[in-house]
Amino acid sequence: MDYKNVQPIADFDWNAIDEKAGKISKVESAEQNDAYEKTFNSINERQVIEGSIVSLNDREAVVNIGFKSDGVIPVNELRYNPDFKVGDKIEVYVESQEDANGQLLLSHKKARILKSWDRVNEAYDNQEIITGYVKSRTKGGLIVTLFDNIEAFLPGSQIDVKPIRDYDVYVDKQMEFKVVKINHEYKNVVVSHKALIEDEIEAQKAEIISHLEKGQVLEGVVKNIASYGVFIDLGGVDGMIHITDLSWGRISHPEEVVQLDQTLNVVILDFDEQKRRIALGLKQLTPQPWDALDPNLKEGDHVKGKVVVLADYGAFVEVMPGVEGLIHVSEMSWSQHLRSAQDFLKVGDEVEAVILSLDRDNRKMSLGIRQLMPDPWMEIASKYPVGSRHTAIVRNFTNFGIFVELEEGVDGLIHISDLSWNKKVKHPAEFTKIGEKIDVVVLEVDAENRRLSLGHKQLEENPWDVYESLFTVGSVHQGKIVNMNDKGATVMLPYDVEAFAPMRHLDKEDKSKARQGETLDFKVIEFNKDSKKIIVSHTRTFQDSVESGREGDDRKERNQKKTVKQINDNLEKTTLGDLDVFANLKDQLEKDDK
Numbered sequence: 001m002d003y004k005n006v007q008p009i010a011d012f013d014w015n016a017i018d019e020k021a022g023k024i025s026k027v028e029s030a031e032q033n034d035a036y037e038k039t040f041n042s043i044n045e046r047q048v049i050e051g052s053i054v055s056l057n058d059r060e061a062v063v064n065i066g067f068k069s070d071g072v073i074p075v076n077e078l079r080y081n082p083d084f085k086v087g088d089k090i091e092v093y094v095e096s097q098e099d100a101n102g103q104l105l106l107s108h109k110k111a112r113i114l115k116s117w118d119r120v121n122e123a124y125d126n127q128e129i130i131t132g133y134v135k136s137r138t139k140g141g142l143i144v145t146l147f148d149n150i151e152a153f154l155p156g157s158q159i160d161v162k163p164i165r166d167y168d169v170y171v172d173k174q175m176e177f178k179v180v181k182i183n184h185e186y187k188n189v190v191v192s193h194k195a196l197i198e199d200e201i202e203a204q205k206a207e208i209i210s211h212l213e214k215g216q217v218l219e220g221v222v223k224n225i226a227s228y229g230v231f232i233d234l235g236g237v238d239g240m241i242h243i244t245d246l247s248w249g250r251i252s253h254p255e256e257v258v259q260l261d262q263t264l265n266v267v268i269l270d271f272d273e274q275k276r277r278i279a280l281g282l283k284q285l286t287p288q289p290w291d292a293l294d295p296n297l298k299e300g301d302h303v304k305g306k307v308v309v310l311a312d313y314g315a316f317v318e319v320m321p322g323v324e325g326l327i328h329v330s331e332m333s334w335s336q337h338l339r340s341a342q343d344f345l346k347v348g349d350e351v352e353a354v355i356l357s358l359d360r361d362n363r364k365m366s367l368g369i370r371q372l373m374p375d376p377w378m379e380i381a382s383k384y385p386v387g388s389r390h391t392a393i394v395r396n397f398t399n400f401g402i403f404v405e406l407e408e409g410v411d412g413l414i415h416i417s418d419l420s421w422n423k424k425v426k427h428p429a430e431f432t433k434i435g436e437k438i439d440v441v442v443l444e445v446d447a448e449n450r451r452l453s454l455g456h457k458q459l460e461e462n463p464w465d466v467y468e469s470l471f472t473v474g475s476v477h478q479g480k481i482v483n484m485n486d487k488g489a490t491v492m493l494p495y496d497v498e499a500f501a502p503m504r505h506l507d508k509e510d511k512s513k514a515r516q517g518e519t520l521d522f523k524v525i526e527f528n529k530d531s532k533k534i535i536v537s538h539t540r541t542f543q544d545s546v547e548s549g550r551e552g553d554d555r556k557e558r559n560q561k562k563t564v565k566q567i568n569d570n571l572e573k574t575t576l577g578d579l580d581v582f583a584n585l586k587d588q589l590e591k592d593d594k
Contacts, residue, residue, distance in 0.1 A: 047094045048111045053086050063092055063106055071106035078108060080148070091115065116147035120189055124179040129196060132177050137167050144177065144191055151189075152179070158192035161201065162223070204236035212271050212278070217285070222262045230254045232266055232280055239278035241266060246282050248289045248322025250308045257282070289322030290363045299355050303367070307349045315341045317351060317367060325365035327353060334370050334377075334409025344369075376409045380447050384410070388442050389459065394434050402428045404438060404454065412452030414440060421457045421464065421532075422496065464529045467497060471524050471534055476541055479522045481506075481514055489514065491522055491536055498534070499524070505537035514538055 051065035061078060062070045073092065078084045093110035123130045132144040132152065141155040154177070156164055177191035220232035220239065229242045246257045258264065266280040297303070305319040314328040332344040345351065353367035376383075384390065384406065392404035392412065401415040419425050432438055444453035471477065471493065479491040479499065488502040501522060506514040514520055526535035 048091055048114055049094065050089055051092050051106070053084065053088050053090065056084070056086055063090065063108075065092065065094075065104075065106070067104055069104050071104035073106050073108050113149045116149040117187075119147050120150055120152075120179060121182065124182055127178065129176050129178060131174055132191065134170050134173050134175060137171055142167060142170060144175075146177075146189065146191070152177075152191045153188070154191050154193065158190075158194045161194055161197050201236060208234065208237045209271060209278070212268055214268055214270060216268045217265055218268065219263065220266055220280075222258050222260055222264070225254050225258065225260060227253060230258055232264075234278070237278065239266070239268070239271075239280040241280045241282050245269065245280070245284065248283050248286070249318060250316075250324075283322075289320060290360065293320070293323055293360070297355070297358065299358055301355050302352055302372075303355060304350065304352050307345050307347050307351060310341050310345065310347055312340045312342075315345045317353060319365070323363075323365070325353070325355070325367040327351075327367045327369060331356065331366075331368035331370055334373065334375060335405070335411075370409075376407060377447055377450050380410065380452075381445055384442050384445060384452065386442050386445060390440055390442070391437055392440050392454070394432050394436050394438055396434065397428045399427065402432065402438075404440065406440075406452070410452070412440065412442075412454040414438075414454045414456055418443070418455035418457055421460065421462055422498075424498075464532060467534075468527065468529050471497065471499075471527055473524050473527055476521050476523045477536075478519060479536065480519045481516050484516045489516070493522070493534070493536070499536040500534070501536050501538060505539045507539045509542045 049065055051063040051071070053061050054064045054070060055062040056075070058075065060072050060075050061084075062072055064070050071092065071094075078090075084090070090108055091111040092106040092108050093114065095105040095107055095110070119130075122128070130146060132146045134154070135143045135145050135151070137143075138153075141153055142159070144152045144154050146152050156167060158180070159167070159170065175193055176196055177193055178195045179189060180192045180195060181190040182188070218234050220234045222230055223233040223238060224231040227243075229240050230246065232239045232241060241254075243251065243254055246254055251257060264282065265285060266282055267284050268278060269281045269284070270279040271277065303319045303325070305317040305325070307315050308318045308324065309316040312329070314326050315332075316324045316326055318324050327341075327345075329339060329341045329344075332341065333339070351369060352372065353369050354371040355365065356368045356371075357364075357366045359365070390406055392406045394402055395405050395411065396403040399416075401413050402419075403411055403413055405411050416425055416428060419428070419431050423431075425431050438456060439459055440454040440456055441458040442452060443455045443458065444451075446452070477493050479493045481489045481501075482492045483490040486503070488500055489506055491499045491501050493499050499522065501514075505525075508514055508520075520538045521541045522536035522538050523540045524534060525537050525540060526533070528534075
């Protein structure tokens, strides 16, 4: 058809067309627009949909997603796959339906990332095994790429079941993992390769343990050494040798017996299928040392050994590897004082001891070292005869006396009544202190029961023999009231001799009562040497007649003369002449006599 000769109709009414268009209703127009819109796909922003590449150049790719306009993505988002071409289907992420230029904005990279995140979450929910690429090393582990887009962290502790010393050997390798943790807020993913190995090991363990028997000997490799034992790899399952099952002898650390990566034979002592625990032994593969002990060894024999353990109650001595004897602390010295084994021995000491008991069936041996020293009680009677004087050390107090030590292993008791002639001692702590020296006299020896009865006051003559002549009944002496109670008063007479004045004997001549602290004259109305008791009265000093008083003075003078003579005689004796108190007493009486 020749369009060159076609001419427009001269009388065509263009206004009629406009008028016809104007006659279309708004409803018809909306229906037409709706029909037009339905010819395109309905899309939402931030949605991943499939599209096809309609054009491709060095800078961008045009993708048709069935929308009223095509979208554009940078070509560098497709460079991970150089085989992309026009017509290929790809997934894209709708960033915006229309930008400032009216252009549909798409992203293939974000679509891939979102899809990868969906795969990561799916793998985590289903505990799926996935493959990843070890990209690089970082602090504490490795960086792994999952599904080409997601970077995950592989901690060093999750690489393998055994400790890894060099992480670099895993870089640039493909490995299988399990997703063990996802932090959606920070988009962090943690994976584990160790979990896959553990699953395999658990299956192997179940198989291996099902064939184990107590007493079975297996070959294993030392996998780890701790202070309490050794972990052995039995070829897929681990067992432990406790430190006490490594050697019959005592050891301070397993490294004294085994080394890391050492191959050795072990025996199964026990196992728990539920807890997957296997107890192993090494020493059980060697003879029991007690069985190799000299059969001729018996009680009373001497043995040598080394102290391996110390306790408060004693020391364990190893007489041969695996054979120990106990030296109880009571067998370390003849002394009866409670002491600790550390006072006599220390770990590592080489000692000689005597076998006190030997029980081969129960593998027990008790030893003693004091038996190697002479028993001080064997010659006690000759060394500490009755009446002999010695210096001892105060070791302990009781309510009834003082225990003292004369020498190592020889103790004695000073009864509280044998401490002083004059002073009434309520408790030994008032008289001396622990650790101080004290002079004693042997009063009684009981070698059979290992008892010595000692005295301290017996170092001096009994002053009550002198007091008997000095404080005769009826004699008057000046005294000071040092204490009072409802029954009477304690009166201190000359030479620190205590007397007691009943309350009715404290009336003074002016009808008042004597008071504490006063110094008055007192008349002796009772004297008992055996019970060491003197009863005095102030009242009787002025109630008696003048004549009785004069007769009393004469009697007092005669008694004092007699006492002075007796003291002069006694002072010639060594035991009494050394006492200052009686020397002073003698001087005073001589003055009174003059």
